[in-house]
Amino acid sequence: MNQQASVLRTGRKFDQVLEGAREVFLADGFEGASVDNIAKAAGVSKATLYSYFPDKRVLFMEVVRSACVQQADASLELAPGTRRPREVLRAAAERVHGVLLGGFSLQLFRIFVAEADRFPELGPMFYESGPMTLHGEIQAYMEAAAARGELKIEDADLAAAQFIELCKADIFLRFLFKIDTEFTEAERERVISGAIDTFMARFGA
Template sequence: MNAELQIKKGRKYDQVIAGARAVFMREGFEGASVDEIARDAGVSKATLYSYFPDKQHLFLEVLKTECAAQSEVDVLFEQKGLSVEEKLAVICKKLITFLLSDFGQDMFRVCVAESKRFPDLGTAFYASGPKHWGEKISSFLCSDKARAVLDVEDPDLAADQLAQLCRTDLMLKVMFGIEQDPKEEEIDRIVDEAVRTFLARYVRAA
């Protein structure tokens, strides 16, 4: 499958994406049918196929669109006036919130379940989510402002370490339905510990 197919965006594009998102989240990738997606989107199958040649490309477009909309990662890294410690805290808070969101959880489940049969799905999820976050964090760690405070030799590894500090047991509890509505204080505690641990490893010696 050519995942890089150029998708046209006509008058009913958003309508198709919204319908497809609802069905994929409800039925999973394999359980979702093109007929059902067309019904939820309120369009004909012919209209749907005029945008997307198959279900795989439609899912990939939903994935990329939702990751871009919900992670807010580009806007996040453009925030001004924050200290390095404050920026790290904001990064961790946004990342944890994204990981715990219904969308983040649902997409993770679907992509893990289908990645063996449809490797492009797992690749697209990784590229749109974890990889994109990692690249942005690494770029921040390479900035003059961060380098004035942190001693980071391998920014890609350090970015991954920061992200992993955010993937605590809480993520598994939410995924398995053990905890459905994490308290803000619990998330803030994880953020605080992640930043403190990261700084303990990388802050420059006085």
């Protein structure tokens, strides 16, 4: 990343630029976002924007970097040994839904898919800070629960991936392709309960 952007990553104006850029990039994508619109959304002049970021690509990378830091900081923190598996799995499922249906992560996902050829480094950055972190937390819980005899799991890595996919059943693709833009509590509960029941039928001790 441009050294100037790294050095000047502080201050109210800098935060305004990032927030405005994030808003425009999420709405218009990289190619559709204009520097004029970013400056307007940020409430700064183009000269101020360019003093932080000499070009749009550098600004886009900084928006992605900050979004990935935000994702990585949102730890699931599944407390081992304090709750029954169904309670822990419910907390994990609700977090998966929060990530999938919260809007921000999905918007980033769409941008990364669209810009995969232009920014090949973005996909791994997003995956490692979000989906991989969530997967790792669920996997660590499953390994600990299996060691305590609460679950019967030999491959916790695969089991964690399978549980996350169960949590996506029916609703994720509908949301991704904008067939539905929101889901009722009953619709989400149907998927979460089904995911937990299916998982426990296979892995319950």
